[in-house]
Amino acid sequence: MRLNQLMWLLAICxxxxxxxxxxxxxxxxxxxxxxxxxxxxxxxxxPNSQKKEPTxxxxxxxxxxxxxxxxxxxxxxxxxxxxxxxxxxxxxxLSLVTDDFRSALYQNKKYLKKVINKKGxxxxxxxxxxKDLYKTMRKIRDQKTDVAITDLVxxxxxxxxxxxxxxxxxxxxxxxxxxxxxxxxxxxxPIYKKPTNWKGKLPxxxxxxxxxxxxxxxxxLAWSNSLEDIHFMMVQGSGYxxxxxxxxxxxxxxxxxxxKYVSLGRYLVERGEVPAxxxxxxxxxxxxxxxxxxxxxxxxxxxxYVFFTPSNTKTVGAANVELADLHSVAVDRKxxxxxxxxxxxxxxxxxxxxxxxxxxxLLVAQDVGGAxxxxxxxxxxxxxxxxxxxxxxxxxxxxxxLLLPKK
Numbered sequence: 001m002r003l004n005q006l007m008w009l010l011a012i013c014x015x016x017x018x019x020x021x022x023x024x025x026x027x028x029x030x031x032x033x034x035x036x037x038x039x040x041x042x043x044x045x046x047p048n049s050q051k052k053e054p055t056x057x058x059x060x061x062x063x064x065x066x067x068x069x070x071x072x073x074x075x076x077x078x079x080x081x082x083x084x085x086x087x088x089x090x091x092x093x094l095s096l097v098t099d100d101f102r103s104a105l106y107q108n109k110k111y112l113k114k115v116i117n118k119k120g121x122x123x124x125x126x127x128x129x130x131k132d133l134y135k136t137m138r139k140i141r142d143q144k145t146d147v148a149i150t151d152l153v154x155x156x157x158x159x160x161x162x163x164x165x166x167x168x169x170x171x172x173x174x175x176x177x178x179x180x181x182x183x184x185x186x187x188x189x190p191i192y193k194k195p196t197n198w199k200g201k202l203p204x205x206x207x208x209x210x211x212x213x214x215x216x217x218x219x220x221l222a223w224s225n226s227l228e229d230i231h232f233m234m235v236q237g238s239g240y241x242x243x244x245x246x247x248x249x250x251x252x253x254x255x256x257x258x259x260k261y262v263s264l265g266r267y268l269v270e271r272g273e274v275p276a277x278x279x280x281x282x283x284x285x286x287x288x289x290x291x292x293x294x295x296x297x298x299x300x301x302x303x304x305y306v307f308f309t310p311s312n313t314k315t316v317g318a319a320n321v322e323l324a325d326l327h328s329v330a331v332d333r334k335x336x337x338x339x340x341x342x343x344x345x346x347x348x349x350x351x352x353x354x355x356x357x358x359x360x361x362l363l364v365a366q367d368v369g370g371a372x373x374x375x376x377x378x379x380x381x382x383x384x385x386x387x388x389x390x391x392x393x394x395x396x397x398x399x400x401x402l403l404l405p406k407k
Contacts, residue, residue: 068275068276068277069277070277070354070355071277071355071396071397072166072169072347072355072358072396072397072398073162073166073397074165074166074358074397074398074399075164076164076165076166077164078163078164079157079159079160079163079164079165081124081125081126081159082123082124082126082158082159082335083123083124083126083156083157083158083159083402084156084157084159085154085155085156085157086150086155086156086157086401087150087155088148088149088150088155088343088401089148089150089151090148091148091149091150091343091360092146092147092148092149093140093143093146093147093148093149093152094143094145094146095146096149096343096360096361096362097140097141097143097362098327098362100324100325100326100327101324101327101362101364102141103324103327104323104324104327104328104364104366105137105140105141105364107319107321107322107323107324107328107364107366108137108319108321108339108341108364108366109134109137110321111319111320111321111338111339111366112130112133112134112137112339113134115130115338115339116130116131116134117130117131118130121337123334123335126156128404130337130339132404132405133337133339133340133341133404134339135405136153136341136403136404136405137339137341139152139153139405140152140153140341140362140403149343149403152406153403153404153405153406154403154404154405154406154407155343155401155402155403156401156402156403156404157399157400157401158335158336158375158399158400158401158402159375160375160397160399160400161374161375161376161397165399166375166397166398166399167375167376167377167397167398167399167400168375168376168377168395168396168397169344169346169347169376169377169378169379169394169395169396169397169398170376170377170378170379170391170394170395171378171379171380171381171390171391171394172235172236172237172330172369172378172379172380172381172391173236173380173381173382173383173384173387173388173390173391174236174238174239174240174315174382174383174384174387175229175232175233175236175239175240175384175387175388176239176240176241176242176248176383176384176385177191177224177226177229177230177233177239177240177241177242178224178225178241178242178244179191179222179223179224179241179242179243180222180223180243180244181222181223181243182223183220183223184223186225187223187224187225188223188225189209189223189224189225189226189227189230190214190215190219190220190221190222190223190224191220191221191222191223191224191230191233191241191251191308192208192214192219192220192221192307192308193219193221193254193307193308193309194219194254194255194307194309195214195217195219201257201258201259202257202258202259202305203257203305204257204259204300204303204305205257205259205299205300205302205303205304205305206300206303208257208305209227209296209299209300210296210300221241221251221308221310222241222243222249224241227295227296227299228285228288228295228299231299231302232281233251233308234305234306237253237306237369238250238251238252238253238308238315238316239251240383240384249310249311250310250311250312250313250314250315251308251309251310251311252308252309252310252311252313252316253306253308253309254306254307254308254309255306255307256304256305256306256307257303257304257305257307259303259304259305260303260304261302261304261370261371262301262302262303262304263302263371264284264298264299264301264302265279265284267298267301268284268287273287274287277354278353278393279393279395280353280392280393281388281391281392281393282392282393315380315383317330317366317367317368317380318330318333318338318366318367318368319338319339319365319366319367321366323366323367323380324364324380325380325381325382325387326361326379326380326381326382326390327361327362327363327364327380328363328364328366328367328379328380329342329344329363329364329365329366329367329377329378329379329380330365330366330367330368330369330372330377330378330380331365331367331368331372331376331377331378332368332372332373332374332376333365333368335374335375336365336402337365338365338366338367338368339364339365339366340364340365340402340403341362341363341364341365341402341403342362342363342364342365342377342400342401342402342403343360343361343362343363343400343401343403344360344361344362344363344377344398344399344400344401345358345359345360345398345399345400346358346359346360346361346363346379346398347394347396347397347398349393349394349396353392353393355396358398358399363377363379363400367380375400377400379391379394
């Protein structure tokens with residue numbers, strides 16, 4: 001499941017693919033993806049965070065993301081419906097069909113074959129079925145000559161966060177966390193599997209990490225030297241652990257404790273600790289490094305806790321298929337069903353994480369995330385440092401079209 005994702009802080013605050021990412025088929029995780037953390041809850045002040053009061057309950061926050069200069073929003077017209085059919089004559093298909101996208105289609109075929117006869121979908125008057133999603137996939141996959149996208153399929157623009165077509169894009173990745181299989185003075189923070197015979201509600205993050213209520217019960221999977229890195233892996237929903245001999249093991253989402261997720265990243269922005277336009281995994285990590293005495297206090301404000309289960313698989317999403325870098329996305333499936341093929345006008349950032357331009361990209365809905373709601377798309381960026389770099393600061397805006405067979 002994914003928990004999905006904005007960016008790590010964004011994830012910590014907002015964020016998100018879930019997400020979170022690892023999940024069982026059709027079962028969304030309540031854990032946000034990295035890019036999802038920046039958007040949700042507020043945290044009490046920590047000793048080094050006295051600059052600005054958090055946003056008061058009821059005070060308007062515009063959109064899931066942040067309003068800042070050059071955030072990628074495009075001026076457009078009011079859209080009256082969730083989906084608006086548009087003709088896109090200037091966007092050619094074949095230049096967008098990359099090898100990674102074909103990999104995503106290969107995985108998507110496996111998913112759609114399992115659900116093709118299930119109940120159809122209806123969103124704001126637009127009706128379609130999983131057979132339609134499968135037909136769209138085949139038309140795009142099998143097209144040999146270049147055509148305008150809307151000469152082949154119909155494109156329905158999603159009304160966006162502001163009902164003017166601006167969709168919030170974030171990104172998530174699969175981290176690699178260095179661990180040991182036995183604790184020592186440095187590697188002393190356990191990664192837990194979920195208790196099976198616990199009576200009553202499972203303990204909070206503070207009770208687990210601070211009070212050690214699960215210690216010595218045979219639930220430890222590995223030990224890390226960083227509580228915040230474990231938390232970040234929880235936000236992503238899965239990750240690899242790497243032992244001193246270089247051996248790696250996938251840790252998939254293994255359930256959660258049932259307590260409400262509280263976002264930490266937005267808190268840092270609202271307190272003036274990190275400017276909204278600079279929010280990213282890197283700036284969150286930097287804040288933690290500069291405020292070591294406040295890290296636990298900050299983390300404990302989020303009572304939600306994710307457990308893991310070891311696996312020999314690669315990173316999978318809620319559709320239970322492997323994710324393709326930059327083409328698999330986590331979505332709110334109330335708006336966009338899993339298995340959907342999407343055209344994205346995706347934000348592109350420069351080396352300093354500033355918005356540079358948009359690019360058109362074909363995307364596949366293969367994941368979900370607890371913080372991925374409405375017109376919010378969380379792009380899976382891949383594994384390790386490369387994935388982290390790509391996902392680091394994405395909390396910008398673009399546009400999305402749902403592609404369906406021509407009527």
